[in-house]
Amino acid sequence: MRVGELLTAGFLALLSLYLMWKSSELPIGYISGTGPGGGAWPFWLSAIMLICCFCTAFNWWRGRTPASRSEEPVLDSHGWRSLIFVGGGIIGFVALISIISMYGGIAVFLFYYLWFLGRHGLLLSLTISLVTPIALFFFFEGAMQITMPSGLPFTDPVFNVLYDIIY
């Protein structure tokens, strides 16, 4: 945790510098007749962010924060495993939306989580994975009239059947 806090402060300081640089693409000072330039607000806020990062590093050096006094790892093996399996599952879900549609992605993600990570029974996992996207389809597309991504054309036959029910 100790090293992690300093590294995080360093990363955020770099981010602040990047934001200052990007903000300075527009004027950052006071322009007579038009007021503060378009980049002034984000530039000076980013500058405050940078100062805060230095303060955090200073506090770290003085051992004032709990993390700066902790010798525990940021993530142990269990932490890394859950981050990779759960975080990776979410990334996979979002990536699948453009291919097999939002509802297809929901079905696959729910089945993966319930059956593989949650260790639930096959019947329960399959039921929830199939019923939830269908219920969400009727809620979003039917009731709220919000169209979700339908993925690549091979999903069209399924959507045609569902749209026939709504319209």
Added chain:
Amino acid sequence: MDVLLLLADGMLVSLQPLNLMMIIIGVTLGLFIGAMPGLGSVNGVAILLPVTFLVPPSSAIIFLAAIYYGAMYGGAVSSITLGIPGASTAVATTFDGRPLAKQGRASLALVTAALASFVGGTVANILFTLFAPLLASVALSFGPPEVFALMLLAFATFVGLGGDDIPKTIFSICFGLVLGAVGFDQISGAPRLVLFDYNGFLQGIGFLVLAIGVYGIGEMLWTIDQTRGDVTATTPKMTMKGVAADAKEATKRGWKGTAIGSLLGFFVGILPAAGATPGSLMSYGVAKIVSRNPEEFGKGAVDGVAAPEAANNSASTGSMLPMLTLGIPGSPTTAILLGGMVIWGLVPGPRLFVDEEQFVWGLIGSFYISNVAAVLINLAFIPVFIWMLRMPFTILAPMIFVLSIAGGYAATRDMFDIWLMVVFGIGAFFMRKFDYPLAPAVLAIVLGPIAEPTLRQSLLLSSGDPSIFFTRPVAGPITVVALILIFLPALKFLRRSPAKSKNPAS
């Protein structure tokens, strides 16, 4: 006396069978729309606006106002049960509502939210009825310096909310404000902060993208990591006796927060462009400051649920005031309501109270009826919301992820934003590990787009002289209070000895 007669007439109008039916349907729809992460009163009112052309204008606006009411009640549901604020107005409710739910006291949190919302709505209705024209003129006297001073006050309360680590709290506020500046410069129209030259940033970063990323994804990842996947399922129970006991406890422990939220929320709500979010946040901050047990805030304080919930309902009624009396919408939802009124041939403004007396008082009467309907319907549905919490965590967690992604897409309709949500979620997980408070960033992204133009307009008015924030009669005291609130915790932090801070008990 005239006012009471007019109000009685208005209530009779809103109790007509068609209008009463519209109120019940509107409140119920609004409750469920508001409870859905990603969807709020704006979505409900906008989507159902075309439906209202089937009924007379007075019934139509009553229906939309009922949806607005229901959604304000519903916003607390996802904040408490799922820990995801569906709308910016419900962010402050998560601070104590979610901890209460984790302690198995979700029913207390939900009952407190419902009762505080009811009281907030009722107080606002009474103030609205008695002082509408007078308050409208007060609201109109708020220029850019006053609104910026108010925003500064809201940011000052963030510093108090963010815990002991002041640099990290200020970093979080500034980060949220910078994220709110992404897109286009509002004054010159030039592209600004198009990060890594991705065109997706041109449309800006919405509040929901950050809120769902932080609370829907980051918070869940953090919970899974902290509990090592072995979340002890809370088994809240719900009985009539339990509701009565919760109501008693909510009244006893939440009256102060309710009173603060009801009054403060209304006065912030009537200010054009301010709305319920700063109102609920400031009420939370003030409730914490005046509390005898401020250390309980953030860990499940009943006042911490009551104050923002009373405030956001009170503010939602308050924001109707500038819309009806001046034609200035106080929130995005009232902007859509305003559009609806114009379509129906009603012209909001000072003449509305004279030219369309029956319509105006029918609407005001419906606020009272909607408020009663909303609290009853909300209390009736609490067992359903509680039931969600009884689900095993390995079912609840993927459901929250799915609702976050689907609800986030429904709100923004852009896959870029969904990817951004995932990035924010993972980033929030690591920032939380190192005690960076994230709520201030989420609230700052909402208030940033209000604060920046008012600051620039004020400085333009004063030719760059910042004393404008101190010399004006309304802006001056607000600015001074805000600066005191900002610098007091900072001074305390600097004066605290290292030895003392090393002692966890301190």
